[in-house]
Amino acid sequence: MKIDDLVLVSIDDHVVEPPDMFRNHVPAKWADQAPRVVTDDAGVEQWVYRGRATGIIGLNAVVSWPAEEWGFDPAGFAEMRPGAYDIHDRVRDMDRNGILASMCFPTFAGFSAGHLNHVKDDVTVVMVQAYNDWHVDEWAGTYPGRFLPLALLPTWDPKLMVAEIRRVAAKGAKAVTMPELPHLEGLPSYHDLGFWGPVFQALSETGLVMCLHIGIGFGALKLAADSPVDNMIILATQISALAAQDLLWGPAFRTYPDLKVAFSEAGIGWIPFYLDRCDRHYTNQKWLRRDFGGRLPSEVFREHSLACYVTDPAALKGRHEIGIDTIAWECDYPHSDSIWPDAPEFVLAELNSAGVPDNEIDKITWQNACRFFGWDPFAVIPREQATVGALRAKATDVETAVVPRAEWARRYAAKHPQPA
Amino acid sequence: MKIDDLVLVSIDDHVVEPPDMFRNHVPAKWADQAPRVVTDDAGVEQWVYRGRATGIIGLNAVVSWPAEEWGFDPAGFAEMRPGAYDIHDRVRDMDRNGILASMCFPTFAGFSAGHLNHVKDDVTVVMVQAYNDWHVDEWAGTYPGRFLPLALLPTWDPKLMVAEIRRVAAKGAKAVTMPELPHLEGLPSYHDLGFWGPVFQALSETGLVMCLHIGIGFGALKLAADSPVDNMIILATQISALAAQDLLWGPAFRTYPDLKVAFSEAGIGWIPFYLDRCDRHYTNQKWLRRDFGGRLPSEVFREHSLACYVTDPAALKGRHEIGIDTIAWECDYPHSDSIWPDAPEFVLAELNSAGVPDNEIDKITWQNACRFFGWDPFAVIPREQATVGALRAKATDVETAVVPRAEWARRYAAKHPQPA
Numbered sequence: 052m053k054i055d056d057l058v059l060v061s062i063d064d065h066v067v068e069p070p071d072m073f074r075n076h077v078p079a080k081w082a083d084q085a086p087r088v089v090t091d092d093a094g095v096e097q098w099v100y101r102g103r104a105t106g107i108i109g110l111n112a113v114v115s116w117p118a119e120e121w122g123f124d125p126a127g128f129a130e131m132r133p134g135a136y137d138i139h140d141r142v143r144d145m146d147r148n149g150i151l152a153s154m155c156f157p158t159f160a161g162f163s164a165g166h167l168n169h170v171k172d173d174v175t176v177v178m179v180q181a182y183n184d185w186h187v188d189e190w191a192g193t194y195p196g197r198f199l200p201l202a203l204l205p206t207w208d209p210k211l212m213v214a215e216i217r218r219v220a221a222k223g224a225k226a227v228t229m230p231e232l233p234h235l236e237g238l239p240s241y242h243d244l245g246f247w248g249p250v251f252q253a254l255s256e257t258g259l260v261m262c263l264h265i266g267i268g269f270g271a272l273k274l275a276a277d278s279p280v281d282n283m284i285i286l287a288t289q290i291s292a293l294a295a296q297d298l299l300w301g302p303a304f305r306t307y308p309d310l311k312v313a314f315s316e317a318g319i320g321w322i323p324f325y326l327d328r329c330d331r332h333y334t335n336q337k338w339l340r341r342d343f344g345g346r347l348p349s350e351v352f353r354e355h356s357l358a359c360y361v362t363d364p365a366a367l368k369g370r371h372e373i374g375i376d377t378i379a380w381e382c383d384y385p386h387s388d389s390i391w392p393d394a395p396e397f398v399l400a401e402l403n404s405a406g407v408p409d410n411e412i413d414k415i416t417w418q419n420a421c422r423f424f425g426w427d428p429f430a431v432i433p434r435e436q437a438t439v440g441a442l443r444a445k446a447t448d449v450e451t452a453v454v455p456r457a458e459w460a461r462r463y464a465a466k467h468p469q470p471a
Numbered sequence: 472m473k474i475d476d477l478v479l480v481s482i483d484d485h486v487v488e489p490p491d492m493f494r495n496h497v498p499a500k501w502a503d504q505a506p507r508v509v510t511d512d513a514g515v516e517q518w519v520y521r522g523r524a525t526g527i528i529g530l531n532a533v534v535s536w537p538a539e540e541w542g543f544d545p546a547g548f549a550e551m552r553p554g555a556y557d558i559h560d561r562v563r564d565m566d567r568n569g570i571l572a573s574m575c576f577p578t579f580a581g582f583s584a585g586h587l588n589h590v591k592d593d594v595t596v597v598m599v600q601a602y603n604d605w606h607v608d609e610w611a612g613t614y615p616g617r618f619l620p621l622a623l624l625p626t627w628d629p630k631l632m633v634a635e636i637r638r639v640a641a642k643g644a645k646a647v648t649m650p651e652l653p654h655l656e657g658l659p660s661y662h663d664l665g666f667w668g669p670v671f672q673a674l675s676e677t678g679l680v681m682c683l684h685i686g687i688g689f690g691a692l693k694l695a696a697d698s699p700v701d702n703m704i705i706l707a708t709q710i711s712a713l714a715a716q717d718l719l720w721g722p723a724f725r726t727y728p729d730l731k732v733a734f735s736e737a738g739i740g741w742i743p744f745y746l747d748r749c750d751r752h753y754t755n756q757k758w759l760r761r762d763f764g765g766r767l768p769s770e771v772f773r774e775h776s777l778a779c780y781v782t783d784p785a786a787l788k789g790r791h792e793i794g795i796d797t798i799a800w801e802c803d804y805p806h807s808d809s810i811w812p813d814a815p816e817f818v819l820a821e822l823n824s825a826g827v828p829d830n831e832i833d834k835i836t837w838q839n840a841c842r843f844f845g846w847d848p849f850a851v852i853p854r855e856q857a858t859v860g861a862l863r864a865k866a867t868d869v870e871t872a873v874v875p876r877a878e879w880a881r882r883y884a885a886k887h888p889q890p891a
Contacts, residue, residue, distance in 0.1 A: 118757040118758055119757070119758055120758070121756065121757075121758040122758055232693075232695070234693075234694075234695040234696070235693065240695030240696070240697055240698065241695075242695060242697045242698060242699075243697065270693065271692060271693045271694075272691060272692065272693075272713065273652075273654075273655065273690065273691045273692075273693065274654075274691075274713070275652070275654040275660030275661075275662060275717060276654070276660070277660055277662045277663065278660065278662060278716075278717060278720075278721070279662075279720055279721070280759070281716075281720045281752060281756075281759065281761065282713075282716050282717070282720065284752055284756065285716060285720070285745075285748050285749060285752050286712065286713060286716055288744075288748065289709050289712055289713070292706065292709055293692065293694070293702075293706060293709070296698075296701075296702050296705060296706055297695060297698060297702070300698075300699055300701045300702065300705070301698070301699070318744060318748065319744075320743055320744025320745075320747060320748075321741065321744050323740055323785035323786065323789075324708075324738060324739075324740025324741050324744075324783070324785065324786055325705075325740075326785075327740060327782075327783060327784055327785050327786070328705050328708065328738065328740075329705060331782055331808075332701060332704055332705050335807065335808065336541065336701075336704065336807060337538040337539070337541075338538055338539055338540070338541040338542055339700070339701065341701065362747075362751055363744070363747060364747055365743035365744065365746075365747050365789060365792040366743065366744055366747070368789060368792065369743075369785060369788060369789050372785040372788065387755065387756065388751075388755065
């Protein structure tokens, strides 16, 4: 495989929502209740919705910053590489990184809309819909063929969720982002089909994928109060096995054979161990009389799951223990784990180290994701224009240097002069 | 490798403590305060210590029961295969299973002595010491060369722990069993060297291994209230990465280069994924300025750790990603995950499936464990008498049939007639 012949579809990136995102999508009646960006007395920009403020931490927008400037301190729009929030810059950064298409998770809204859904009422439904309209029509819609639209849901009410799933499916969304472990948010767990059953049914019928992004369920771990921040970053993927467990060993996967789940940014190395453990438990603890319909739990897991990774070198060597049709790569732009602008080189080197042949590289870098999300990568952009080589050829002028936060802020000020 | 030529050292089995275990080991002054077995009104035997009762669940003694009789309901001594609690029967069951040597974790006392340590006073120190004396002198001492003695600690007090570590080391203990995540038990976390430092120092100086058995830290996971029992059994190994994280990324491993930790029954398949994630975090998140002394976190982990598994087929294929000197097998007799009486066949088939060569089989089945615990397997029993073939030749008369609980109880009653 030559670098230039790779096709890269990244099914986990992030959009830092631009301050004007709600402008065109909230009916006038509710316009004054829409989330808005407020600059506090310390000069920090925060999104405020219904009295609750949410900042944007630096780690969520590090792309092209010097490593020593990363951190949890808040980042304002001025300091960010514009590709974080500006659709035109984003697509140029994708071109430079050889990325044909991207699925973008929210930032201020919360991975499963928690920063909107803290107020559970009709106004929030309007805002969730406005978010989705912006995301599908404006963010993804500006560049057809470059994005797999991902919708939020009003997670507190199954009827509202079902209605929104059908609405966004009709307008082209390919997935919804949902809680890893809803019981942590005061909702019924995924074992409760009385609550989640209609949602799983609607997802099954529309073909939309349920994305469970790491981080949402981090509260599942009771860590020591004096444990360092490394624990959170390194252990976040441990939650994915907990989420898989609830779906696989609860009724969800076995009741809804068409339900599809992407374990977003979960890594893939936990899967062979987890599935061996599931199969051993199933065949060993027969007294529990679990019924997987004549199959093994590992088989049922693979029928429903897409395993998503940024970098996972050892796991790629054991790719057939995971399932070669179950693995999909992701970029995580503009977060601290992202690989930019050299994703093609990084990804191919890791795949080569693991001895992955060309046909399997294609599965991992685009085919599995496109099949799973029901998205034709070449519907708009022909394959010969979709490769790393073709995309990069359009973006030779994209600046790839390390640029300090202060320099971004200087450029931003020059571009956005304050009224005198 | 021929079955008969295997040498098997199992570094995780369990003793169901016999009712008379304290008889010879508690000074007369405290004899009436020692834990004792009481039969309640429902006929269930329970250990009672200082007002708190602890039963023995069936899953902890299933060996040779029919699968449909497994479960969480309590098991009395009468129903158990005697090898669970009787040292002579145990050694015969080990012979039949080709096991040269075994390290036995507690049952009623709790894996890290929680069922004694709930009362934190001098009397409990006496009972912990009595337990250890029984375990080293009576349980292990009856059959020299067949056991690696494992001691309990009075976990609430570093000075007491240090004293007990030195005392049991002097009498031949090879390891201590400790909490996976002490902060869950109201103790300082392993990040706190003010508390744990002297303990780590004493372990380092004596060469005793710190064993962290799965299950102790299960409370670290906030699972859904309606999740099935499968979750607990399947996910218990997730805690091992949390424990490793506190030791590797906290100061313990880097401050005490000789500290040794066995992740007992933790499985081994989580390790390559975890270590890749650690190394990536270390090299990527440079702003955190962590210092592993010019090495990678994965290297430091391997210097300190022994990874222990019962069955882990996919992980054995990736054994070099774990570290071929880091893996040790265990039997888990008489628990529900144990393999008896055909451990040799099971273990060798799994190793063969993973393509493990003979020299690596020896590492995994005995050499790594013996090196790590500082235990010479052939000091008492010459190698030619220590193999599966030699041990089994002594035990051809051991009954291996499935025997229902009621039949064990009938035999027990016949052997232990009640006074009229």
